[in-house]
Amino acid sequence: MNIRRIFCASATSVALAGAGAASAETMTIGITQNNVGVDSYQTTYEKAFIEAANANATVDAVVLDAGGDVARQIAQMEDLIQQEVDAIIIWPTNGEAVIPAVRKAHKAGIPVVVTNSNIAQAGFDFVASFSGPDNINQGARSAEIMCDKFKDMGIEKEAQVVHITGQPGYTTAIERAKGFEDRLPEVCPDVTVVDTQPGDWNREKSQKVMEAFLVKYDDIDGVYAGDDNMGVGALNAAKAAGREGIIFVGATNFAVGYEAMERGEYWGSIYQSPVDDAKAALQTAVDVLQGKDVPFLNYFDTPKITQDNMGDFSKPVF
Template sequence: MKKSPIKALAVTASLVVSLALASCGNPSAGQGTETGTGTQGKKVTLLTVAQSCDYCAKHTEEFKRIAAEAGLDLTVIVNNFNAAEQAQQVNQVISTDPDAVVVWPADATAIIPSLVRLKRADIPVVVANSYPQTKDKSLWTAYTGPNDLANGEQAALAMIEGFKAKGYGDSGNIVALLGPLGTPPSIDRLKGFEDTLAQKAPGIKVIGTQPGNWDQTTSTSASAALFTQYGGKDLKGMYSEADNMLAGALVAADRAGIDAKKMVMVGHNCSIEGYTNISAGDQYATVLQSPIEDGSLAAKTVINILEHKPVKKDNFLVPRGITKENLSECDAAVGK
């Protein structure tokens, strides 16, 4: 049962962009099938995270583009990875009775009570990018985004190949830069990375970690601490859960007089920082996780739900290892 429309949505300390979007009837907006026939004017809310994060911003822009083509009435609400604020935002969104909600969890454990409330309100939900930390998959209609265990596995395979390429064999100490502690991408990427090393190259060991929080400046300081504690010149590699954080590590290495080219540097996402550093030979590899593909997958999935088409519960991006040899596969992700 639809409730009366609410004229304004007040969200404290968050960015709200409401878009009444016209339909362009683009067939590409529906995972290979014609869309827009059942989505014109449908109310969808995208609850997402800090747009100061380049990946997050590109995800949002691609989502908005496809939503416009499908004629959705889209509201975008942003918070700075603040779980308590996001819970309040979800409560306010429920009161507007949207046709569907897409949520990028600020915290994949803290989001669970909000998902329970959305389910009770009978609102279809697409969870984007960060997989909820619960076994109860009935709380959402579909998940779209990375499989971060697989991402970590690809990074480990790249690290192993990098060790061989630099003549280090299959043993040596490395350190790691992590995303915000407690978040699923950070937890799962490290687990996938370490589990794969333990299975395929147990001599390569992660001896220290620091959170870089997806931020280059924070990662510069975190890397300096790692180099000081573990002796940067004795390390054979560094794994970073994001390319922009690895860019901070390169700054720290230069300041400490460490030749980063002697280390096997492996990152994630194939952002412009990784693209540039791989081109220059300062970074060995990255794992492609395109924000454009991520945002597109979320948008097309919610459109299919609104058009009553079948959707899979889990819709994963496929991670791809990238080195200088196949760097062109990242061209679209960085706007080349």
């Protein structure tokens, strides 16, 4: 097994790695990731992907990172196509913008597996399978967690919520927001979402967003953040401002979210493993290349986690 980990985006840097078509004994699988350095989930995902590829003697892997740059990711897709890899895994930086590159791979006869965050529906015909979480379902489950807590507190008829979303244009952010916003009025029709702003998956930016919310609104009962990294940023802002009694609910239970739940400061989240995510993506690509029957939407389960049941879950490693 051979791992070629490429940090740069240029065609030259990839070509210098010496990649070529897979031999008869091996399959060459390229992956272009979203932004490894932006949070611990993506860092852990990459490590787990490399470990899974190392453990599979039939896989040669080319591991790329787009650094959050759509143009760089498109260039990486083109490089992988030119190398004639056997399959490409893409963690899209933008679900719309990458469609032409995915279509180009499809036309070249290279199956594409989308991981973690799906591309826009217009590109589905060019994708062999999506491997990852059901993000709409995650958003809906977060809404249920929040509503149940409001009912326990007796404020479900009057509660006001602010919503911090992920990166604009990013499918996961769009889907989690949709799941939350569609489900909350179904389970708690009198709860009001008073404001929504992006936190871009960034804790520091989300803290600033929450600081602005706290100035603008005297009454905030709940915060929904598209992941725990942003949710803890919002929590930090509330603590600094001395605003107590706010219910924080996130998704993708980070270690910092788990620790805040242990302290009783953060109510709930959705449990999701980057290790499972990475392993599932690689296995899906292998299964596709081996001609196995793979579902188009290959979801893994992501259960609810709150202060009440967190003892049933291990602390996240990311």
